[in-house]
Amino acid sequence: MGAPHLYIGCAGWGIGRELAAEFPGDGTHLQRYALRLSGVEINSSFYRPHRRTTYERWAQAVPRDFRFSVKVPKVITHERRLAGCETELDTFLEQCSGLGERLGCLLVQLPPSLAYDEAVARVFFKQLRDRFSGSVVLEPRHSSWVNAQPLLTTWQIAQAAVDPSRIKTDGAPRGAPGTQYWRLHGSPRIYHSPYGPDYLKNLAMQLRTVEAEHVWCIFDNTASGAALVDALTLSDWLEA
Known part of the structure; x- marks a missing residue:
């Protein structure tokens, strides 16, 4: 296996005023962000749909090797709870396929209340795989999903490493x-705390030795602006 494709970035591409100098140049936040980082996670798709033309515009704004991870809508994961959602799945995939080759991954984040039901999960993964052949990453948050590993392997679904x-x-x-995905929310204060240099250096060493085709590391500690700093630091160390 050759060197993995590394996608380092944040949950969203907003650039705060205090970090504007790190993203010089003209253009939108996304255009400037994509010149420094290699990937991004679209979280807004979880809350509301986006037109296919919006995804197409985003794809045109970034370099050819940049990739988007797109979060599956909550109507599928939290409201339908993976059951009876073929129509919603078709709508979502038609929209985000506007990213074309820059669609790198789908993220399926489950609610903490959703326990593992093998029959429901099998049907959902089959429906998803009938429609989408790319990388899919699951972030379960109910302890019963520890029993899902054989099914994830069967349907070629990765499970994210999560902190906390x-x-x-999920450690x-x-x-x-084929895909490994780190999703880092900030610790000890979730969504706020930065990751210190020791953590990021150890993470960089780990990512350099991963045996997978696609490797993602997404920082979701965005509430106080730490995510961009952490992503830039990690990206610089990986490139060094």
């Missing part, structure tokens, strides 16, 4: 081995 950890199997990437 929610269940005993490291699991599931299908």
Whole structure:
């Protein structure tokens, strides 16, 4: 296996005034962001739909090797709870396919109340795989999903490594081995705390040795602006 494709970025591409100098040049925040970082996670798709033309515009704004991870809508994961959602799935995939080759991954984040039901999960993953052949990453947050590993392997679904950890199997990437995905929310204060240099150096060393085709590290500690700093630091160390 050759060197993995590394996608380092944040949950969103907003650039605060205090970091504007790190993203020089003209253009939109996305255009400037994509000149420094290699990937981004679209979280807004979880809350509301976007037109296909919006995704197309985003794809045209970034370099050819930049990739988007797109969060599956909550109507599928939290309201339908993975069941009876073929229509919603078709609508979502038609929209985000506007990203074309820059669509790097789908993120399926589950609510903490959603326990593992093998029959429901099998049907959902089959429906998803009938429609989408690219990378899919699951972020379960109910402890019963520790039993899902065989099904994830069957349907080539990766499981995210999450910090802070929610269940005993999310401390490291699991599931299908082709994609590994770190989703870092900030610790000890979730969504706010930055990751210190020791953590980021150790993470960079770990990412350099990963045996996977696609490797993602997304910082979701965006509430106080730490995510961009952490992503830039990690990206610089990986490039050094």
